[in-house]
Amino acid sequence: MKRLLAALLATGFFTGPGWAQDGGVWLQVEALPTLNRAENRARAYAGRFDAVSGYALDGGWYGIALGPYDSAEARRLLSQLKAQGAIPGDAFLADGAQYRGRFWPVGARGDAEGAQAATSAQTQEQTPAAAPARPEAPAEPADAPEETxxxxxxxxxxxxxxxxxxxxxxxxxxxxxxxxxxxxxxxxxxxxxxxxxxxxxxxxxxxxxxxxxxxxxxxxxxVLDGLDLAPVRDAQAGIGIEMPTALVARDEVRPPFVTYAPSGDLPVQVLLISQPGDARRLAGLYEIMQTLEIVPPEGARGLDARSFVIEGADETRATHVEATLEGGAIKGFALVWPAGDEARRSRVVSRMAASFESLPEVLEPGEVPADEAQSVDLVSGLQVRRPLRERAGVFVDEAGSVATTVEAIAECGDIAIDGMRGATVVMQDAGSGLALLRPASPLAPRGVATFQTGVPRIDDKIAVAGFPYGGAISVAATTFGRLADIRGPGGEEDLKRLALSAQPGDAGGPVLDMGGAVLGLLLPGDRQEGRMLPPGVALALESEAVVAALEAEGIAPQRTEARGQNTVEAVARRAGEMTALVSCWE
Missing domain, CATH: 1.10.101 (Muramoyl-pentapeptide Carboxypeptidase; domain 1)
Structure with missing residues (x-):
């Protein structure tokens, strides 16, 4: 890119060293919310462009700009660099009036020409990188007189x-x-x-x-005493960075991560992130990182076309993750720190971010070693976060509303329907054990329940769809049994007793007749007044009770009194289409 700008200069594209003939304009390419991130991005631009400047903006943000240039030439340059993908598509021309104190190049002073002066009270505070102190006037000896x-x-x-x-x-x-x-x-x-x-x-x-x-x-x-913060150059990952060398030591390499594991009693962990990629792979990594157990789900996070930042904290740990896409490589780091030590953690994060350096090398994706440590619950050797419980539910309308059990959603901080989190609880009734969920945004279920409102025959063959293995298998499994009684063990009219071996993950799933109509919802095994049912016995909340609850919430469920007789394959297929995986998260 520097060669391109040199060629443009040679052909008179710019007006010369003084640049602007009419006051000048800048090409503002990015704005960042923190000084250390802005300095890192300015450093990256300086490796590709001449005339890179960084200025504080109103509202506590920091802008990175190229220029200033003559207005007409700046417009041509903006168009050309956007077309080549050399600068973001939302880059724009700025007259400099919004630029305050200059932070780049390092050591530069003064404001942009024509910019207004900014006071410290006008800018929202941002925490910069805790860079090593520049030389300053030497401290006085302890016994020296105080300065006037x-x-x-x-x-x-x-x-x-x-x-x-x-x-x-x-x-x-x-x-x-x-x-x-x-x-x-x-x-x-x-x-x-x-x-x-x-x-x-x-x-x-x-x-x-x-x-x-x-x-x-x-x-x-x-607060940093004893951490031994020191530069580390990891040639395999292609990353140079300061890290607390007294607390971590290099461990295993499983692309895209190089893990620095705890070397003592303090559970501190550093991951270096390194892989080839583009914006799509950056976004994929952003999503994957949030599924890892080491990244708590609560905290600020954000993604753009070139970088992401994730903060997560819970009662045991606080985790910071950041990564940037540059030159076809995704590089970044994660710091996992014990909770309750924010003073040191925030300082270490700042030092790591400020010292981060991308080197030419990059970890190439490779196969996970074929050893006993393999697991579908691991991503590059890191444990994936699991929900508190996974149960079944049944789609009851075309918008993806789901009927399930109260037990499935008890004490959940978040609820997911088929992996889509953010579902809301529309209704729950502790007496019947029924709950109704609405997805965060409309779903398009492959099938919707049709409820059997006729009276079934005792000893008829039935099927139950659910997730006996949790989310390990994404499609509902079907278990066949028989209808033992059209009432509960104590003669309850709203229950049906089943002769069937069900698993906890089946609870909330539909109980179907052999025509594919829903006779009711399977209840948890301890539904009967806190007592566990004996093996081979299960209870279902009968369809009329479910239909009445749905209608009370404004849902018009499909009904039938027809008695069909399909193959077990056809019933299993129908059951799988209407059954939803309900996941309960902390």
């Missing part, structure tokens, strides 16, 4: 932008600063410094002396 205010101002003036931003981060960590990390010591930063001085027994001048700055930064860095 004038001397403190002079030593502060010698700080570069990175050192000033690091002080703001440390003030934020100390709990006295909530504004933007911009290196501009405005009213908000001065007030934070004064508050820190008051809390630590110093005169509240709002200007930290060299010794006070050193004390603040020493306390800020103390």
């Amino acid at each position: 205010l004038a001397e403190a101002r002079a030593s502060e003036a010698a700080l570069d932008r990175a050192a000033r931003e690091r002080l703001q981060v440390a003030l934020r960590w100390a709990g006295v600063y909530e504004a933007g990390i911009d290196g501009a010591f405005g009213a908000g930063t001065r007030a934070a410094m004064a508050e820190w001085q008051r809390q630590n027994g110093h005169e509240a001048t709002g200007v930290l002396t060299s010794a006070q700055r050193a004390s603040l930064l020493e306390a800020y860095d103390a």
